[in-house]
Amino acid sequence: MRQSQQTTLRAAVSLSGVGVHSGNEVRMILHPAEADHGIAFLRTQIPGGHDRLIDARHLTVTATELCTVIGDRETGAVATIEHLMAALAGLGIDNVLVEIDGPEVPILDGSAEPFVQAIDQVGIVSLTATRRYLKVVKPVRVNQGKAFAELLPNDRTFRLDVEIDFPTPVIGRQRKSCDLSAAVFRREISRARTFGFMRDVEKLWSAGFALGASLENTVAIGEDGIINPEGLRYADEFVRHKLLDAIGDLSLAGMPLLGTYRSYCGGHRLNFAVLEALFSSRSNFAIVEVGTRREAGYAEIGRVAMAAFAPDVH
Template sequence: MKQRTIAKSVEIIGVGLHKGIPVKMRLEPLEEDMGIIFYRSDEGVTIPLKIENVVDTKMATVLGKDGVVISTVEHILSAIYAYGIDNLRIVVDNDEIPVLDGSSSGYCMLIDEAGIKELNASKKAIKIKKEVEISTQEGKKVALKPSNHIIYDFSIDFEHPVIGQQKFLFDYSIDEYKENISKARTFGFLHEVQYLRSMGLAQGASMENAIVLDNSKILNPDGLRYDNEFVRHKILDAVGDMSLLGYTLVGEYNAHKGSHHLNHLLTKKLYESAENYEIIDLEEADEESKVFEIAYARA
C-alpha cells in the first residue's frame, strides 16, 4: 500500500468559530514523506502536525510555533486522517480553520473534489502493542488498545434531558466515516456561548455551525441529524486528535467522557515507551494492509 496525497489543490472560504471573520483555506498536495503541514500565509510560518506543536486543548486542539497559532484543527484533520492522506499542506490566512457547518462533511466534499493520488513510497501505520490509558478522578477515560482493526468506541454521559448517556462504535472505513461520523456537528450550551462571547470568543458560533442547547431542549429548528449525534461528533474529534500520532492508527481507541485535553495526554503517553507501539510498513504487513484495502475500497 502506498502513501496518499490529493490530486490537485482546492480552496474554500469560511468563517472562523471564535473571531467570526472570513478565513481562506487551501489544500495543496505534497510529495512522499512530507507529512501534514499547516502554513499561515499571513504570517509566513509553517507549523508541522506534531505532538510538540500542540499549544492548547481547552476549547479545541490548537497548534502553534514561534508565537503563531492555528485553532480548531480537529475537524479538518479528522477528514484528512479518515481518508488516509499522509502528505498535505493546509494554507490559511488567519489563526482559525473555517468551521463550516460544525462537522467535517464539508472537508470530505473538498477532498472528494481534489481527488486522491497515490505516491511511490510505501504507507506506514502505527500499531498499538500495549494498552495505554489516561483517566481522571471524575471517571473520564481515554485509552488505546491492541487490535488488528481500526475501532473508535466512545461513550458520553451528560446531565441534560436531550443528551444523557450515549454510546457509539465506529469500525473504520472511509464510507462509514462519511455516512455515520462526518455529518455529526459540534455542540454547545447557550449559557456557555453567551459567556464565551463576553470574553470575545465564539463570535462566529451560530445554529448554522453547531447544535445549540438551552437547559431543556435543542434550539436548532431542524433538530438533529442522528439521535446520537453528540457522541458521533466526539468520535469525529477523536479521529482528528489521533492524527497527532503522525501515522494512521491500527488499534482500538476507547473513551468515556473523553476530551481534546485527554486525547493529547494519551498521544504523549503512547510515545513515552517503544513497548507501547510499532511503526509498520503496509507494503510488508499483509494482515494490516488488507484492513486498509477494505476500508479504502469504495472511496
C-alpha cells in the first residue's frame, strides 16, 4: 500500500568504514530532516575548509563509471551513493541529511544491509506533509548496444524487472522482478553484495578504482567460481545486486516512482540515462499525491566505481 505521508529518521545514527574505490576511512551521520527536505549530502572536510550541500538528485550526478557520483570533484563530491540511496528508498524514507567527511560513502559489507540495520537502530517516523510520487505517464527507453533500460506506466506501484547476461557460467543469465516494498527490500534485495572479476583487479587499481575492495565487501569471481569462502547469500545474488543498484540510482528522481523499470545488461550509466530520458519532456511524467487527484508541475520537483565495481558492460 502506498504511503500517504512523508517520513524521516527518528534520530541521528552514525556509520564508518572505508570507501571501496578510495580505500580511505570515512565517517557518516544520517540526520533526521524536515518535510520536503529530500535526501541531501553535507560534504565536510573539503580541502580549503568549505562544506558543501549536495542534493541527491539526477541533476547533480557527475559520473556513473563503476559507481554513481554527485557533486563536483573539484569543489566537493560524494561517490558510491547507490547502496545508501537504495536503503533509504527501499525502506520508504523521504527526508534525510547525510553528513559525510570524505568523498565516498563507506562500502561496509558491499550491500545495503548495514544501512538498513543502522536505520532500524533509530526507527522511522511519519511527518504531517503529504508524500508526492513521480508517475510515469509515457514509456521512455534508452539503448546502449545490446543493453537497454526503460520506464513504463504503472499506476499501482514501483515494479522492477532486471535481467543480466554475463558470458561466464559463474553468473550466466539471471532475471529478477519485484514490486518494491520495505518487506521485499529487506528480505530479497538488501543483502545482495557488489561483485567483480579477479581478472579486472589490476586494471581497476591502476585506474584508481577498487582500492578498498576485499573479500569482506565484494563477491570476487575467479576463473572457476566464487573466491569468497562463505559463497553467495542468494543463488542469484548478482542480479539482485543489480536490482539494488537500480533502486538507489532511480531514487535520484527526487521522489518515489510509480512505474515499471525494465533493464537488460544495465548499470549505473543506463539507470541515469533513463532518468534523463524521463525528464526530457514534461509529457513523460506527472507528480501525484496519494488519495487525491492533484497533479503538480515540473517546478515542484526541485530543491525541493566494485558496485561499486559490479561491471556495467556484459
